[in-house]
Amino acid sequence: MLCQISNSAGPQEGKGRQGRTGSADSDMDIAGLPSDILVEVTASIATRSATPLNDIVNLRRSCKVFRDATAARKVGRCMAVHREWRLHWWDKARFLSVLRRCAASGNPEASYILGLEEFCNRRKASGLRHLLHAMEHGHAAAAYMMGMITLHDSLRSPGGAEQALERLDCFSSAPASSGPSxxxxxxxxxxxxxxxxxxxxTLRRWRMPEPPTPCANPWCGKVESKRAEAWDGDGDDERWFCSQICWWKHEYCKFIDKI
Structure with missing residues (x-):
């Protein structure tokens, strides 16, 4: 039984004595452990397991103390939801339910996936709220997607490019010591x-409302040094851009081409 761990010592021979055995039984009741330790153990399983959802469900069914521990917000916040993609195909309703519960617990990865799910299903306002929540918790891909969506919209409305740059600031403000590479x-x-x-x-592809306006600077976007093509076709040549917005427009075109 999970709620009780028993250790027993088997028979041992004493020196100069035969047939003499000794045993020591010690029982440690898990219910006596502090609740914060149980939550930490459960959160660690949710983070590191290859099948976190199944493991948490089984742990929840084992006994009352673990049922209470699995209900803690920290467990939902630490759940490795990116390892549960197969559930998206087998039981999408359950997958979305798990994402919503984890997102409500402060899980940035869950907010990120849920935000894109909402966005792809034409619930843009709700999707952007989830993406913004993930971005505010330091999720780089969420910030990237917020920028791409804003750039996409900026091709239809003036002034949107500046807002996109603000959302992509986590990339453009990288320390100089890190270098362009x-x-x-x-x-x-x-x-x-x-x-x-x-x-x-989604199987739908993004379409540009219209190609980004070319920069007036004839040198903007020119290749400075050619790099070997990556195995997945995702190699990045070293290019010179006259401004951050030109750089991000180039990145936007690459993103559109990939999806």
Whole structure:
């Protein structure tokens, strides 16, 4: 039984004595452990397990103390929801229910996926709220998608580009010591993550309302040094841009091309 851990010592031979056995039984009642320790253990399982939902459900059914521990907000906040994508295909209603409960507990990954799910199903206002919540908790891909969505809308309405830059500030404000190569690698990694989630959630492709207006500077966007093409076709050449908005318009075009 999970609520009780028993340790017993088997028979041991004493020196110079035969047939003499000794045993020591010690019982530790899990119900006597502090609740915060039980919550920490449960949250660790939710974070590290390859099948977090099944493990948490089984733990919840084991006994009352773990049932109470699994109900803690920290468990929902730590749930590795990105490992439960198969549930999206098998039981989408349950998948969304899990996402909503975890998002309500402050899980940024759940808010991110739920936000894109809402956005892809034409519930834009709700989707942006979830994405904003994830972005405020430091979720890089959520900030990236907020910027891409705002840039997408800015092609139809003037002034939106500046708002997009504010939402993409977590990338553009990278420390100078990190260097452009590290910034490009981070950008490519976040782009791949965003594209992967979008492809899982919808088969519809984004279409540009119209191509971004070309920059008046003839050198803007020119390749400074050619890089070898990545195995997934996601290589990034070193280009020079006259402004952050030109750089992000180029990134927007790459994102649209990938999805």
């Amino acid at each position: 590290r910034t490009r690698r981070r950008m490519a990694s976040v782009r791949r993550e965003a594209v992967s989630v979008m492809r899982r959630l």
